[in-house]
Amino acid sequence: MKVAFINPSLRPESKRRQLPVGLAYIMTAVKKVGYDFDLIDMDINNMSMSELASIMDNTTYDICAFGCIVTGFRFAREIADIAKRSNPNIVIIAGNSVASSIAEILLNNTKVDIGVMGEGDITIVELIQTIETKKPLSEIKGIAFKDNGKIFYSPPRPPVQNIDEIGFPDWDLFDLKKYEKYSAVNTNISSIDNMVSYPLNAARGCTHNCSFCYHVFKGQRYRKYSEDAVMDEIKRLHYGYSCNFISFWDELTFSTIKSVDNMVNKIMGLDFKIAWEASSRGNLFKNEHLELINRMREAGCDSISYSLENASPEILAAMNKKMKVEQFIEQSNVLWKGGVTPLTSVIFGYPQETPESIEATIKVCEECNIFPSVGFILPLPGTPIYDWAKNNGHITDEVKYLERIGDRQDFHINLTTMSDSELVDTVTEKLTALSLKLGLKLDSVFKTVTYQKPIINENKYSDI
Known part of the structure; x- marks a missing residue:
C-alpha cells in the first residue's frame, strides 16, 4: 500500500507555522503498526496546489489522507480533486471537523471517499488495513462513506477512555528544523x-x-x-x-x-x-x-x-x-x-x-x-x-x-x-x-x- 498524508496550508499568508498536532497523532498511530507512508507538508514548505498536483502526478498512491477544520472546506475539495485527477483509483480519506461536522456535504460535494468522524487514532489504522484487504468499510466504526450513491454512517467509535x-x-515525522x-x-x-x-x-x-x-x-x-x-x-x-x-x-x-x-x-x-x-x-x-x-x-x-x-x-x-x-x-x-x-x-x-x-x-x-x-x-x-x-x-x-x-x-x-x-x-x-x-x-x-x-x-x- 502506498499512502500519502497531506498537511494543507489553510493560512498561506500567516507568519506562523505550527506543527499539526492532529495529523501528528494520526501518522504516529499508522507508524506504530508498521505502515510506511509519505508526508506532503504543504504548510511548512509554502506549497501551492499546482506543486501538490505535480507531486501527485509523479507518484501513484493507493490512499491519500488529510484533515482540516471545517473552514478549510474549499481546500479539502481542491486537494481531493487533485488527488483523484492524478489517480482515479485512489481512496481519499478526510478527518477533523471538515469531516465530523459536515460529512454529508463533504461526501456529496467533493471527491473525498471516506470521512473520519471524531477521534481518528484507531480508525485510520483500521481503514488502511481494511482497504488493503478489501474488506467491507461498514465493519469500521466512526466513519461515513458513500454506498451506491447514498451516505452510510457506521456506528460511532467509542472514545479512548485512557x-x-x-x-x-x-515529531521526527516532520522537518523539525523548518518548524523550529x-x-x-x-x-x-x-x-x-x-x-x-x-x-x-x-x-x-x-x-x-x-x-x-x-x-x-x-x-x-x-x-x-x-x-x-x-x-x-x-x-x-x-x-x-x-x-x-x-x-x-x-x-x-x-x-x-x-x-x-x-x-x-x-x-x-x-x-x-x-x-x-x-x-x-x-x-x-x-x-x-x-x-x-x-x-x-x-x-x-x-x-x-x-x-x-x-x-x-x-x-x-x-x-x-x-x-x-x-x-x-x-x-x-x-x-x-x-x-x-x-x-x-x-x-x-x-x-x-x-x-x-x-x-x-x-x-x-x-x-x-x-x-x-x-x-x-x-x-x-x-x-x-x-x-x-x-x-x-x-x-x-x-x-x-x-x-x-x-x-x-x-x-x-x-x-x-x-x-x-x-x-x-x-x-x-x-x-x-x-x-x-x-x-x-x-x-x-x-x-x-x-x-x-x-x-x-x-x-x-x-x-x-
Whole structure:
C-alpha cells in the first residue's frame, strides 16, 4: 500500500507555522503498526496546489489522507480533486471537523471517499488495513462513506477512555528544523533566547458547551493525560528536541484549581527549567489563588489564555458561557498581580450585539489591561448558532457559505440588526482606540503581528 498524508496550508499568508498536532497523532498511530507512508507538508514548505498536483502526478498512491477544520472546506475539495485527477483509483480519506461536522456535504460535494468522524487514532489504522484487504468499510466504526450513491454512517467509535494508552506524537515525522524557525513567532513570549517551542496536548475535549464552538471531541467526556504522562512528555521534548517552551495545545488545559496545583508541583519537581503557556476557563482563578499564581510563574508559566468573548450578560447567556464578567475581571487582575500574562479572545456579532455592547466589551479589556484576540461570529456546522443562522435566513446555501468562510478575524456574516459597515467600523474604531491606550504596535487590530505586553501599573493591583 502506498499512502500519502497531506498537511494543507489553510493560512498561506500567516507568519506562523505550527506543527499539526492532529495529523501528528494520526501518522504516529499508522507508524506504530508498521505502515510506511509519505508526508506532503504543504504548510511548512509554502506549497501551492499546482506543486501538490505535480507531486501527485509523479507518484501513484493507493490512499491519500488529510484533515482540516471545517473552514478549510474549499481546500479539502481542491486537494481531493487533485488527488483523484492524478489517480482515479485512489481512496481519499478526510478527518477533523471538515469531516465530523459536515460529512454529508463533504461526501456529496467533493471527491473525498471516506470521512473520519471524531477521534481518528484507531480508525485510520483500521481503514488502511481494511482497504488493503478489501474488506467491507461498514465493519469500521466512526466513519461515513458513500454506498451506491447514498451516505452510510457506521456506528460511532467509542472514545479512548485512557488517553495515556495513545501516547504522544512522533515529531521526527516532520522537518523539525523548518518548524523550529517559527518557535518564537508561534508564542506570546519573546524573552527566551534561542527559543524552541513545541505543542503538547494534555487533554482532549472541554468541560463546557458554548453555542458557537465546534471541535471533534464535542459531546464526549473531557479526558486528560495523567500528570506523570505529561511530565514524561515534557522530559522527552526537552531532552530529545531541546525544547525550552511548552505550548499546551488544548481546548482546555486546566478545568480545576487542583489540576493547576498538581501540574505546578510536578513541573517544579523537574531537574530543568522550562517555560510554558496553557488555557483555562475565564472564571477559574480568584483573588484567593494569588499564592498559587506566584508559584505558577516560578514554575515557568508565562501566560494563561481564556475567553471573555463578550461583556454583555445577554450575549454571554446566548453563548452558554456560564461565566460572569466580574469573574473574568477578577481572574485577569489576579493573574497580572501574580506575574502571569492573561490573554483573552472576544467575539463580536451575535444577534444581540449593539454598539453599546461592543463598547462595553472593549472597556472590560481596557480595565483588565488586555488587548484581545478578536473575531467576528463565524457560525460553524454542528453548533446552535449555526442552526439559528440557517433558521433565520442568514445561511441559505450551505455549500456556498462553506466555500467562502475562513478565519474568524475576517467579517463573513452579519447576524445583528446593525448594518455591515456599522458593525465592522464600530469594532475597528474601538479596537484602534484600545491599542493606542495600551501602547501596542499592531499591523492590524484584527491580526496582531507584534505582540507587546503593556507596561503594568503595579499600584492598580496592590489592593488584591
